[in-house]
Amino acid sequence: MQTALALVIIEDQAPIREALSEYLGAQPEFDCVLVARSMEDFLNRLPGVTVPPTLVLSDIGLPGRALRGCR
Numbered sequence: 001m002q003t004a005l006a007l008v009i010i011e012d013q014a015p016i017r018e019a020l021s022e023y024l025g026a027q028p029e030f031d032c033v034l035v036a037r038s039m040e041d042f043l044n045r046l047p048g049v050t051v052p053p054t055l056v057l058s059d060i061g062l063p064g065r066a067l068r069g070c071r
Contacts, residue, residue, distance in 0.1 A: 004031040006051045010042050010058040011035075020057065030055075038064050 007030045011017035017035060025032040033051050036042035039062055 002029075004029060005054045006031050006033045008032075008034045008036065008042065008049075008053040008056045008058075010037075010039065010056065010062065012037055012059060012062050016059075024057075038062060040064055 007024060009017060009020050009024070009032060011020060014037070017037065021032055021035045024030045031051070033049050033053055034042065034045060036045060039058075
């Protein structure tokens, strides 16, 4: 049996965030360890995550802080 991928979802629009979390969280391949509404929310809450994320699914048009150095 394969271990589920630890997934983080970052999405600012609540209906989309909730739909992704509900759908992907129900799949045996994923374990949603964190669902955040912004990059700032993600960065603030990441230290409290007990399982480090393997995969991050992020909206590319998030308002607010942008990650520097990622291209």
